[in-house]
Amino acid sequence: MQTIEQRPLYVKVHPADNVAIVVNEGGLPEGTRFECGLKLLEPVPEAHKVALVDIRRGESVVRYGVNIGHAEQDIARGGWVHEGILTLPEAPHLDDLPIGGADRKKLTPLEGFTFEGFLNDDGSVGTKNILGISTTVQCVAATVDYAVKRIKAELLPKYPNVDDVIAITHVYGCGVAINAPGSEIPIRTLRNLSLNPNLGGAPLVVSLGCEKLQPAQMLPISSLPILSSVPYIVRLQDEEHQSFGDMVAAIMEMAEKRLAQLNGRTRTTRPASDLVVGVQCGGSDAFSGVTANPAVGHAADLLVRAGATVMFSEVTEVRDAIHLLTARAETEQVGKDLIREMAWYDAYLQRGSADRSANPTPGNKRGGLANIVEKAMGSIAKAGTSPISGVFGPGERVTTKGLIFAATPASDFVCGTLQLAASMNMHVFTTGRGTPYGLAMAPVIKVASRTSLAERWADLIDVDAGTIATGKQTIEEVGETIFRMILDVASGRKQTCADHWGLHNEFALFNPAPIT
Numbered sequence: 001m002q003t004i005e006q007r008p009l010y011v012k013v014h015p016a017d018n019v020a021i022v023v024n025e026g027g028l029p030e031g032t033r034f035e036c037g038l039k040l041l042e043p044v045p046e047a048h049k050v051a052l053v054d055i056r057r058g059e060s061v062v063r064y065g066v067n068i069g070h071a072e073q074d075i076a077r078g079g080w081v082h083e084g085i086l087t088l089p090e091a092p093h094l095d096d097l098p099i100g101g102a103d104r105k106k107l108t109p110l111e112g113f114t115f116e117g118f119l120n121d122d123g124s125v126g127t128k129n130i131l132g133i134s135t136t137v138q139c140v141a142a143t144v145d146y147a148v149k150r151i152k153a154e155l156l157p158k159y160p161n162v163d164d165v166i167a168i169t170h171v172y173g174c175g176v177a178i179n180a181p182g183s184e185i186p187i188r189t190l191r192n193l194s195l196n197p198n199l200g201g202a203p204l205v206v207s208l209g210c211e212k213l214q215p216a217q218m219l220p221i222s223s224l225p226i227l228s229s230v231p232y233i234v235r236l237q238d239e240e241h242q243s244f245g246d247m248v249a250a251i252m253e254m255a256e257k258r259l260a261q262l263n264g265r266t267r268t269t270r271p272a273s274d275l276v277v278g279v280q281c282g283g284s285d286a287f288s289g290v291t292a293n294p295a296v297g298h299a300a301d302l303l304v305r306a307g308a309t310v311m312f313s314e315v316t317e318v319r320d321a322i323h324l325l326t327a328r329a330e331t332e333q334v335g336k337d338l339i340r341e342m343a344w345y346d347a348y349l350q351r352g353s354a355d356r357s358a359n360p361t362p363g364n365k366r367g368g369l370a371n372i373v374e375k376a377m378g379s380i381a382k383a384g385t386s387p388i389s390g391v392f393g394p395g396e397r398v399t400t401k402g403l404i405f406a407a408t409p410a411s412d413f414v415c416g417t418l419q420l421a422a423s424m425n426m427h428v429f430t431t432g433r434g435t436p437y438g439l440a441m442a443p444v445i446k447v448a449s450r451t452s453l454a455e456r457w458a459d460l461i462d463v464d465a466g467t468i469a470t471g472k473q474t475i476e477e478v479g480e481t482i483f484r485m486i487l488d489v490a491s492g493r494k495q496t497c498a499d500h501w502g503l504h505n506e507f508a509l510f511n512p513a514p515i516t
């Protein structure tokens with residue numbers, strides 16, 4: 001008898017679908033016959049679509065119950081439905097969308113779930129206890145990196161309660177149109193990165209002196225929830241620094257005072273509602289939308305019911321499903337805010353003579369995702385089913401509970417950076433093609449859409465959601481595993497693969513304004 005893995009399998013998502021995706025590793029050869037009698041007319045790669053019925057030229061190809069494109073030629077039952085024979089449908093128009101109707105009060109509260117976190121003075125809670133050193137400009141980055149290397153080697157071992165030291169370096173700060181429309185995005189991103197809950201709510205800043213982005217603009221005193229007794233800025237051009245050695249000594253002295261403060265903190269039991277979980281996907285395939293993303297979506301639903309904040313992002317990957325999201329807005333304002341962010345991004349892409357067809361990537365396509373409509377339908381599954389209670393612009397600090405849309409580009413590192421600025425203290429990341437992605441500022445739980453990836457990259461992937469495609473586990477079971485893992489990792493009881501190896505991608509600012 002054939003095992004589950006050897007039996008030809010496909011996954012159909014919605015009863016109305018006229019295509020399904022092939023589950024078997026390595027794909028299936030021509031002539032393969034499924035239990036239902038369907039026979040493949042040609043080889044179909046793993047995760048790619050097979051026609052379940054005859055589809056005539058011009059007819060809709062339906063997956064997730066929606067039209068993901070029109071057939072450019074007749075496709076016979078059992079044929080391979082790929083990108084090359086589909087035309088991209090138009091994105092939903094923004095002026096006539098269903099808004100509102102969702103009510104968070106109808107959700108059954110989930111009580112009694114806690115984690116061990118670091119409470120900050122501003123009420124936010126860290127899942128790590130990190131010393132962050134912010135920078136106003138790229139000119140100081142190498143100096144700060146040098147100082148951080150020495151801080152880690154010489155000072156950090158004396159303060160065992162502190163998890164890490166991070167330099168928040170970037171390419172912004174000078175040679176930029178600092179007042180141009182759009183410049184508020186990188187500036188508030190840098191401000192809010194400094195205020196991420198995992199940095200103890202108390203930033204330190206290294207400035208050059210002559211740069212355009214002055215510390216007072218990046219981090220006005222009014223935005224600082226810190227003890228004013230501790231100096232928090234070192235300016236390298238100040239007269240008192242007679243040498244590079246002086247500059248490094250000044251940074252180290254400032255850092256040591258903060259290390260001593262951070263070291264005095266301990267984890268305390270906190271309700272799950274103190275979590276701010278950002279969900280994201282990268283290197284997606286056609287399985288992402290039926291395994292990893294819905295499982296993360298179930299975890300997101302549990303978190304929202306527990307009172308936590310869950311944010312989803314990636315404007316270009318929700319744009320084609322926006323009509324489904326506005327219908328989930330808790331208020332009319334939230335619906336309007338969603339449309340505002342979509343319209344802003346439409347204009348931004350148009351300015352660059354690009355459109356949403358710039359996404360997906362070649363890897364996405366090899367993974368069976370024909371176009372952005374199919375990708376979007378799978379992508380929004382990460383956001384679960386809860387009502388949407390708030391919308392924030394790129395780099396804004398999220399201040400409300402529930403399911404939040406934090407607008408960002410879909411680019412993994414740009415999205416991750418913006419979600420950190422939005423005050424994310426835990427990150428869940430799904431992948432089908434595979435990426436070793438990680439962040440220094442918040443733990444990243446990586447969820448694979450396929451068992452073959454989870455097995456091949458067993459030391460990089462934290463959760464295998466491929467078991468959903470083979471029927472070994474349900475979406476709910478994997479979702480609950482992710483939910484519990486979030487609590488364990490947030491408590492410091494469990495380490496993610498990315499943290500184990502120290503895989504930490506760089507900060508990548510989103511700057512839609514001109515460089516001068």
Ligand code: CA
Binds near residue numbers: 415
């Ligand atoms: Ca992404």
